[in-house]
Amino acid sequence: xxxxxxxxxxxxxxxxxxxxxxxxxxxxxxxxxxxxxxxxxxxxxxxxxxxxxxxxxxxxxxxxxxxxxxxxxxxxxxxxxxxxxxxxxxxxxxxxxxxxxxxxxxxxxxxxxxxxxxxxxxxxxxxxxxxxxxxxxxxxxxxxxxxxxxxxxxxxxxxxxxxxxxxxxxxxxxxxxxxxxxxxxxxxxxxxxxxxxxxxxxxxxxxxxxxxxxxxxxxxxxxxxxxxxxxxxxxxxxxxxxxxxxxxxxxxxxxxxxxxxxxxxxxxxxxxxxxxxxxxxxxxxxxxxxxxxx
Amino acid sequence: xxxxxxxxxxxxxxxxxxxxxxxxxxxxxxxxxxxxxxxxxxxxxxxxxxxxxxxxxxxxxxxxxxxxxxxxxxxxxxxxxxxxxxxxxxxxxxxxxxxxxxxxxxxxxxxxxxxxxxxxxxxxxxxxxxxxxxxxxxxxxxxxxxxxxxxxxxxxxxxxxxxxxxxxxxxxxxxxxxxxxxxxxxxxxxxxxxxxxxxxxxxxxxxxxxxxxxxxxxxxxxxxxxxxxxxxxxxxxxxxxxxxxxxxxxxxxxxxxxxxxxxxxxxxxxxxxxxxxxxxxxxxxxxxxxxxxxxxxxxxxxxxxxxxxxx
Numbered sequence: 001x002x003x004x005x006x007x008x009x010x011x012x013x014x015x016x017x018x019x020x021x022x023x024x025x026x027x028x029x030x031x032x033x034x035x036x037x038x039x040x041x042x043x044x045x046x047x048x049x050x051x052x053x054x055x056x057x058x059x060x061x062x063x064x065x066x067x068x069x070x071x072x073x074x075x076x077x078x079x080x081x082x083x084x085x086x087x088x089x090x091x092x093x094x095x096x097x098x099x100x101x102x103x104x105x106x107x108x109x110x111x112x113x114x115x116x117x118x119x120x121x122x123x124x125x126x127x128x129x130x131x132x133x134x135x136x137x138x139x140x141x142x143x144x145x146x147x148x149x150x151x152x153x154x155x156x157x158x159x160x161x162x163x164x165x166x167x168x169x170x171x172x173x174x175x176x177x178x179x180x181x182x183x184x185x186x187x188x189x190x191x192x193x194x195x196x197x198x199x200x201x202x203x204x205x206x207x208x209x210x211x212x213x214x215x216x217x218x219x220x221x222x223x224x225x226x227x228x229x230x231x232x233x234x235x236x237x238x239x240x241x242x243x244x245x246x247x248x249x250x251x252x253x254x255x256x257x258x259x260x261x262x263x264x265x266x267x268x269x270x271x272x273x274x275x276x277x278x279x280x281x282x283x284x285x286x287x288x289x290x291x292x293x294x
Numbered sequence: 295x296x297x298x299x300x301x302x303x304x305x306x307x308x309x310x311x312x313x314x315x316x317x318x319x320x321x322x323x324x325x326x327x328x329x330x331x332x333x334x335x336x337x338x339x340x341x342x343x344x345x346x347x348x349x350x351x352x353x354x355x356x357x358x359x360x361x362x363x364x365x366x367x368x369x370x371x372x373x374x375x376x377x378x379x380x381x382x383x384x385x386x387x388x389x390x391x392x393x394x395x396x397x398x399x400x401x402x403x404x405x406x407x408x409x410x411x412x413x414x415x416x417x418x419x420x421x422x423x424x425x426x427x428x429x430x431x432x433x434x435x436x437x438x439x440x441x442x443x444x445x446x447x448x449x450x451x452x453x454x455x456x457x458x459x460x461x462x463x464x465x466x467x468x469x470x471x472x473x474x475x476x477x478x479x480x481x482x483x484x485x486x487x488x489x490x491x492x493x494x495x496x497x498x499x500x501x502x503x504x505x506x507x508x509x510x511x512x513x514x515x516x517x518x519x520x521x522x523x524x525x526x527x528x529x530x531x532x533x534x535x536x537x538x539x540x541x542x543x544x545x546x547x548x549x550x551x552x553x554x555x556x557x558x559x560x561x562x563x564x565x566x567x568x569x570x571x572x573x574x575x576x577x578x579x580x581x582x583x584x585x586x587x588x589x590x591x592x593x594x595x596x597x598x599x600x601x602x603x604x605x
Contacts, residue, residue: 001396003393003394003396003397003398004393004394004396006393007389007390007391007393007394010382010386010389010390010393011379011382011390014379014381014382014386015379015381016381097377097379097380098374098375098377099377099378099379100345101340101343101345101373101374101377102377102378102391102435103391103394104343104344104345105343105344105345105366105369105371106366106391106394106395106439107394107395107396108363112394289347291302291340291345291346291347292340292345292346293340293345293346
């Protein structure tokens, strides 16, 4: 399995246009933002103030903010597009290139798909961790230059508390990325094209991000209030709820008339795991039976 | 292959691509798999490589059913033209494929690149390779795991005449010098005739002939081709003793008479014609070729040669 992962890693990493535009765009884009801030700041303090206000004022929040790109609604509607495009291209790319006919006889189909999932998730985690680091470094440097505080102070407690929260966010991020990777893989296997895969995963992400509002609308249209409870079983609702538990120690408040409190943390994590495992199993089952004719 | 079948689609839209194929290839043979376009060759090869699931029957390789874990460990293949990651070098492509098979040996990759003549270009991206170079890299990829069975689908596509000659020698050496079994699909019948021990011909998904090249050619006996004048008189005279037909070729002055006489009777043919005052311009021996055999075999089966899709 290690060799298979190394093979997948090599062919993904060396595809510079793909990873450059769709993965490293996050940390490099943020780095560019802070370089522009520093260059502009040399001529205008107002310019620098304006750009620094993008941050929260606390390095702990800024570091976690990077993960909002895949976790925090409503940013996810747009900011998930790049990772989803990357995932769709990785899975669907083997069809037009005709590479499945070289790969499938060499290893089990299930392992080929799982290796891809591991690599895309690991790459996205690395990109988001790097983005966190660049945001904190950029904000820290900028704030020092203009004489603003950037807390909290680096005490053992603050670092420990942040470390736990960041690890929890990474765990949640891995779960969400696995769900997205499985959807991308399923779309790629079903459509056998990068464009088809892209459209399906974009559709899934938008519907999931807006699912709460869609369910409220459906409940009102059909006068069946219970429909909104489906939100408890969708990824979007449980991502919000898990984040609320990590951040505040309490469930998220849902804007529903009959159920205003989200489920407990274990339930939300279990739902996300079921989505991740279920979708992965579905991809493997479909791919296992697929005829490779290209 | 035992009763191996593949049907695409379901119900009224189903298209049978391979029908109840039974075939056995012995170890150490170079086996030619022939058929016109759409005959089902590539579908069969894809079933052997576990890329397509059979609708019926089964294929076994070295006693293990294709699809069982590890069944293809001793198999290398080049299916329907080479495919590689264009942004990776030839060497890196081979590394990726070797690692995918969990069998990465840098020395093996170096040796194969030498063998297929790509050692000096191995570090360059495959996107810059010619079709012939990609084809050679495809053969190297097929041989990565030092397989006992090598399945090659049109391995000489894109090669120049010198490359074809070299590839033919390479394929023969796989069987002769290294004891490999080679399953070769090709449109180039001359190449198959010179390379293979046995052949099978499939047409519209069905096996129509199978046997050693020598035996199949023996089925089509040698004939004599004669150019004589006056041709009508010559034809009449020859017909009294041998089966004779006339073949007109627009670019030649006299039509050819194809005489069903063995080469040893050529002197009797000439003597008969001369005795009747017929001028003999040429007498040549027409040896049977796999090409003539193939064309005769496939034309015996009605329905043309393009009825089956997905090949």
